[in-house]
Amino acid sequence: MPEIARAGYLEELATLEASALGGLDLVNIALGRTMEAVEHHDVELAQVVIADDDRIDGRYLEVHQGLITLLATQSPVATDLRLISALLHVLKSIERMGDQCVNVCKVIPLTGNHAPVDPRMVELILKMGAHTRTLIVQAKRAFEERDVEMARDLVRRDDSVDQLNRECFHLALEIGDDVDRREWGMTMLLAARAIERIGDNAVDIGEQVAFVVTGLFREFEDASHPG
Amino acid sequence: MLGAATKRSATEEGKQAMSDSPVGVTSTDPMTKAVRGAKTIEVRDVDLYYGDFQAVEGVTMTIAPNKVTALIGSSGCGKTTFLRSLNRMHELTPGARVDGHVSLDGEDIYGRGVDPVEVRRLIGMVFQQPNPFPTMSIYDNVAAGLNLNSRRVSQSQKDSVVERSLHGAHLWEEVKDRLQKPGSSLSGGQQQRLCIARAIAVEPEVLLMDEPCSALDPLATLAIEDLIAELKNRYTIVIVTHNMQQAARASDVTAFFNLDATRPGHLVEVGATNEIFTNPSQQQTEDYVSGRFG
Numbered sequence: 240m241p242e243i244a245r246a247g248y249l250e251e252l253a254t255l256e257a258s259a260l261g262g263l264d265l266v267n268i269a270l271g272r273t274m275e276a277v278e279h280h281d282v283e284l285a286q287v288v289i290a291d292d293d294r295i296d297g298r299y300l301e302v303h304q305g306l307i308t309l310l311a312t313q314s315p316v317a318t319d320l321r322l323i324s325a326l327l328h329v330l331k332s333i334e335r336m337g338d339q340c341v342n343v344c345k346v347i348p349l350t351g352n353h354a355p356v357d358p359r360m361v362e363l364i365l366k367m368g369a370h371t372r373t374l375i376v377q378a379k380r381a382f383e384e385r386d387v388e389m390a391r392d393l394v395r396r397d398d399s400v401d402q403l404n405r406e407c408f409h410l411a412l413e414i415g416d417d418v419d420r421r422e423w424g425m426t427m428l429l430a431a432r433a434i435e436r437i438g439d440n441a442v443d444i445g446e447q448v449a450f451v452v453t454g455l456f457r458e459f460e461d462a463s464h465p466g
Numbered sequence: 467m468l469g470a471a472t473k474r475s476a477t478e479e480g481k482q483a484m485s486d487s488p489v490g491v492t493s494t495d496p497m498t499k500a501v502r503g504a505k506t507i508e509v510r511d512v513d514l515y516y517g518d519f520q521a522v523e524g525v526t527m528t529i530a531p532n533k534v535t536a537l538i539g540s541s542g543c544g545k546t547t548f549l550r551s552l553n554r555m556h557e558l559t560p561g562a563r564v565d566g567h568v569s570l571d572g573e574d575i576y577g578r579g580v581d582p583v584e585v586r587r588l589i590g591m592v593f594q595q596p597n598p599f600p601t602m603s604i605y606d607n608v609a610a611g612l613n614l615n616s617r618r619v620s621q622s623q624k625d626s627v628v629e630r631s632l633h634g635a636h637l638w639e640e641v642k643d644r645l646q647k648p649g650s651s652l653s654g655g656q657q658q659r660l661c662i663a664r665a666i667a668v669e670p671e672v673l674l675m676d677e678p679c680s681a682l683d684p685l686a687t688l689a690i691e692d693l694i695a696e697l698k699n700r701y702t703i704v705i706v707t708h709n710m711q712q713a714a715r716a717s718d719v720t721a722f723f724n725l726d727a728t729r730p731g732h733l734v735e736v737g738a739t740n741e742i743f744t745n746p747s748q749q750q751t752e753d754y755v756s757g758r759f760g
Contacts, residue, residue, distance in 0.1 A: 245757045314711055316743040317752045454745030 248313050252322065255305045259326045262298045262333040263379040263444075267372055269295065269340040270437065274368035276347055277430060278361060280354060285344035295337035299330050306330075321454060325447035329382065332440040336375070339433040339440075346426045355420040360410050360427050367403045367434045370396065374441035381448045390445030394459045400438040407431040504531035504702040505571040505588075505671040507552060512566035514547050514556060521547045523730040525566075527721060529672075534694055534703045536713035536739065539723035540759060544731025545706050548723070549674050552704060553589035554582040570671065587611075590670035594677040596657035598649030598664070605645040607660055608632060611668040627667050634700075635663035636693050655686025662693065666701075673697060675705040679712060691716045710755055714743045722751045 269288050276285040306323050309315060315323055374396055381389040407428060414424040442459060450456045507529035514522035522544035529535050529552075537545040550556040551564050554575060568575050575585045598607045608628045612619050619627075628645070632638040637659045641652070649660050658678060665673060675694070679687040694703060694716050707713050713720050720743070721736040735748045746752050753759055 244759060248757075316710070316714070316755045317746055319756055320744055 245313075248309070251305070252309060252315075252319060255302050255309070256322065256326060258298065258305075259302045259330055259333070260379050260382055262295060262302070262330065263336075263375050265291075265295050265298060266333055266336040266340070266437075267375045269337055270368060270372055270375070270434075273340045273343050274365055276344055277364055277368070280347065280350070280356075282348050285347040288344045289341050292337045292341045296334060299334045303327065303330055318451070321451050325382075325451045328447050329444050332443045336437045336440045339437045342433040343430045346429055350423050350426050354423050355417065357410065357414060357420070357424065360407060360414075360424065363403050363407050363410065364427060364431055364434065367400055367407075367431060367438075370400045370403065371434055371438045371441070374400070374438050378441040378444040378448075381445055382451075385448065385452050387449050387452050390448035391459060393442045393445040397438045397442050400435055404431050404435040504698075504700060506531050507589075507672065507702065507704075508567070508569045508572075509552075510567040510569075512548070512551060512564065512568060514544065514551055515561075515563040515565075516547075516559065517561035520730045522551075522723075523732045525733045527733060527736050529702060529704055530719065531702045532698055532700075533718040534698050534705060534716055535719040535721060536717035537704065537706045537721050537723060538708075538710065538713050538754070539731070539734075540725075540754070541708075542731070543723040543725045545723045546676055547731070549676055549704060549706050550591075552672070552674055553591060554585045555591065557582070587668050588670055589672040589674060590665035590668070592658070592661050592665055592673065592675045592678050594680050596654055596661050596681065598652070598657050598660050600648065600650045602649055603646045604632075604641050604649050604652070604660060607649040608663045608667050610664060628663075631663040631667040632660075634666050634697070635659040636689065636696075637663055653686070655682050655689055658682060658686070658690060659693065662690075662697075666697070670701065672702040672704070675703065677706055677708060680708065687712070710743075710757075714739060722746075722748075722754060724750055724754065 269291060272284055272288045272291075275281060276288065306326055310323060374393055377389060377393055377396065380386070381393070408431075411424040411428045414420050446456065446459055449459075509525055509527050509529070512522065512525045513520060525548060537549060539545045547556060552568060552575075556562050556564060564576060570585075570588065574580065575589075598604075599610060602610065605628055606613075608631050609624050612624055612627060629638060629642075632641060637656060640656060641647075641660075644651075649657065652660060658681075662673075662678075679690050682690065691712065694705065697703060698718075705713075705717065707716075717739045719736065720739045722734045722742065723731050724734045725731040735742065735746060735751045737747070741747075742751060743755055746755065
């Protein structure tokens with residue numbers, strides 16, 4: 240069998256993949272801090288998350304540029320081409336996940352210094368955050384290991400996040416007539432929705448795993464035509 | 467369709483075979499054949515030999531009409547040998563032999579009584595190096611096939627074929643005012659298009675192209691690729707290329723040939739070009755198109 244060629248190109252592609260997936264670690268850290276900020280109503284920590292989103296955006300731009308350069312200079316095809324296409328999607332998902340953390344952190348100050356906190360709602364959101372963090376870790380691992388089954392399992396895990404989001408919604412409906420409590424409830428609902436979207440982004444990454452491995456793109460779940 | 471073999475000297479046959487589109491006894495009138503129907507080539511269990519050396523083993527594939535089929539593979543894998551077997555040029559090499567079946571729309575081109583020169587008229591060839599006849603004018607280069615034809619052709623018919631062929635090769639506008647200048651006065655890209663004009667002047671059904679752009683600069687290459695895209699509307703086209711991107715850009719179907727220590731050149735995989743370059747079914751194909759082979 241002839242020797243392996245294009246070692247430099249392959250090394251560069253592997254480096255870019257590791258760097259892109261490393262963006263999921265950054266998101267995981269951001270989401271962890273976001274949950275801490277929600278739990279303790281920590282406005283300063285929320286500001287840190289907002290400022291730190293530049294790192295996620297920077298990772299996006301850096302890896303995106305590297306992938307475009309590979310496309311322009313190396314004419315990748317077959318699995319390499321699918322991988323690059325998938326990484327461009329993954330990068331977009333990571334960038335959106337970072338933005339959702341920012342969205343949550345931006346609403347924390349809006350609830351005021353003495354927010355009428357309903358501990359049940361906070362508990363639900365923290366649960367959502369914890370579940371979603373496991374989704375992020377699993378999405379990264381599935382991509383690294385090109386494990387389609389593990390990627391598909393993200394849908395199952397994401398269902399529990401969706402369920403918690405629905406519980407948040409019902410709780411917000413039942414939160415009572417007090418204007419401040421209702422405002423707090425609606426604000427927390429926005430936070431829950433943002434976290435739920437992060438879970439969806441993790442599933443999107445899983446779909447890219449399947450594309451890299453099989454060459455076929457299929458949504459694991461069709462949101463517009465639920466089965 | 468495939469004219470019966472007529473007695474002709476080896477010299478005559480060899481001379482015609484060496485031109486881009488050797489002309490035998492035409493069974494159709496090139497001047498009146500307005501509506502074209504490109505033809506299908508069926509290849510079944512083809513083995514190709516040079517003496518005792520087997521260059522290609524067991525190729526079976528269908529080459530579809532009005533498509534560009536690219537043959538890719540590393541040097542020595544037999545793709546050019548295979549290409550030359552499609553219009554009976556392989557057998558011109560001393561000791562060369564073909565086993566198996568090749569048919570053009572169901573007619574066996576290696577059948578008994580089939581005239582190989584007529585086969586080569588129906589299945590024209592464009593070579594790697596542009597090879598216009600150096601002492602002939604541009605006009606005469608295109609008309610060369612007609613001049614070799616045994617049938618008399620009037621001057622006006624000849625003018626018409628030359629103009630139509632040069633139009634067909636995207637060359638007319640560039641040379642219409644200097645048709646009597648030598649073909650060798652043209653640039654490399656123009657010379658290759660002149661050779662294509664010469665090939666299509668005799669109204670083939672199939673065009674075989676053996677690395678037609680390897681000696682050309684990028685702009686001339688793109689001009690040839692544009693021409694190929696247009697020509698496929700009228701012809702079946704088979705192109706051998708070492709340029710992966712050219713295969714990806716210019717072909718509809720790609721066939722990957724390979725050889726290894728245990729097997730002569732053989733067809734590994736054939737499929738739609740977009741499949742071969744995005745999701746090939748064979749690991750060998752993946753390694754080759756990705757440049758994993760050293």
